[in-house]
Amino acid sequence: MMSFTIFPAIDLRGGKCVRLLQGDYNKETVYGDSPFAVAESFVKEGADWIHMVDLDGAKEGVRVNHQHVLKVAKELKVKVQVGGGIRTEKDVYEYLENGISRVILGSSAVSNRSFVEKMLAEYGGRIAIGIDAKNGYVSTEGWLNTSEVKAVDLGKELAKSGAETFIFTDIATDGMLSGPNVKAIVEMAKATGKTVIASGGVSSIDDLKKLKQYEQDGVKGAIVGKALYTKKFSLRDAIHEVNGL
Numbered sequence: 343m344m345s346f347t348i349f350p351a352i353d354l355r356g357g358k359c360v361r362l363l364q365g366d367y368n369k370e371t372v373y374g375d376s377p378f379a380v381a382e383s384f385v386k387e388g389a390d391w392i393h394m395v396d397l398d399g400a401k402e403g404v405r406v407n408h409q410h411v412l413k414v415a416k417e418l419k420v421k422v423q424v425g426g427g428i429r430t431e432k433d434v435y436e437y438l439e440n441g442i443s444r445v446i447l448g449s450s451a452v453s454n455r456s457f458v459e460k461m462l463a464e465y466g467g468r469i470a471i472g473i474d475a476k477n478g479y480v481s482t483e484g485w486l487n488t489s490e491v492k493a494v495d496l497g498k499e500l501a502k503s504g505a506e507t508f509i510f511t512d513i514a515t516d517g518m519l520s521g522p523n524v525k526a527i528v529e530m531a532k533a534t535g536k537t538v539i540a541s542g543g544v545s546s547i548d549d550l551k552k553l554k555q556y557e558q559d560g561v562k563g564a565i566v567g568k569a570l571y572t573k574k575f576s577l578r579d580a581i582h583e584v585n586g587l
Contacts, residue, residue: 345585346554347563349393349423349539350384350570350577352377352414354407356398361568364516365474367401373571377407381414384570387577391421391443393509393541393565399427400448408437415441425472425509429454434461438468446509448472449482451500452489462504470507470539471500475526481513493526494533501534508538509565515543519568522549524556531560541565547575550584 352359355370359377363369374380381392392414398406405427415422424437425446437445444467451458451471461469474481475493482489497508510530512523522543531538537560540553544566553564570577 346550346557347391347539348389348550348577348580348584349391349563349565350389351393351395351541351565351567352380352384353395353397353567354410354426357407357410360397361571362397364513364518367397371571377410378413378417381418381420384577385418385420388581389420389577391423391563394422394424396424396426400425403427403429405433411437411442412440415443423470423509425470429457431457431461434465434469438465444468444470444507446470446472448474451496452480452482452491458500459503462500466504467506469505470509471497471505472509472511473497473530474511474513476513478526494530497530497534497536501536505534506536508534508536509541510538511541512543516541518543519545519572519574521545522553522564524552527553527561528556528559531556534560536560537562539563539565545569545574547580547583550580554584 358372359374359380360370360372394411396407411424421443423444434445447458473493476488480489480491480493512526520543522540527540553561
């Protein structure tokens with residue numbers, strides 16, 4: 343029985359662990375000066391995976407906080423998936439060769455399709471596609487722009503190109519603790535026929551249980567950030583209650 347994976351999130355900005363409200367760089371809360379210490383605490387609570395995002399990288403279009411990410415992957419017994427500022431083959435290669443389990447390609451899925459298709463051909467399941475949607479349309483460049491591309495259409499096209507895992511964020515719910523957009527998440531899973539990891543809005547263990555009900559449809563995990571940092575529930579309790587472990 344596959345268990346539903348809960349991915350605690352570490353968002354990096356200026357080497358610190360932060361959260362933004364709906365992706366707004368002006369609405370930032372710092373939750374820790376040491377991303378490594380935060381990651382270590384998640385591992386102690388039973389995390390199998392950690393989701394790390396280089397926010398500076400997403401904004402600048404180049405990797406900025408990668409040393410912090412690599413330190414976690416090298417020194418802790420945990421799988422790491424990372425996104426933010428990954429725009430070249432060298433970026434992907436350096437992460438995957440240095441202990442990162444999965445690299446997330448986001449904005450480039452719209453702006454540089456051939457690059458994404460090449461990376462999928464080369465690395466297969468070690469590439470995840472991050473699709474951030476606003477009202478059903480794909481948002482890019484750290485959410486600063488909304489495209490004319492429908493999220494579901496992009497998912498279908500990239501599934502044909504070999505994408506196995508999608509990380510789907512509904513921007514309206516991100517950081518709002520208002521509950522995930524279950525309907526949109528399930529729609530993405532059914533449309534692509536692939537694994538979808540839900541991101542944004544999880545505020546309770548019940549939210550996670552709701553998502554887990556769609557495991558058969560391909561919803562295999564959820565990223566949790568703010569709810570853990572604001573102590574709505576602990577990672578340990580969530581893993582235990584959602585997977586009965």
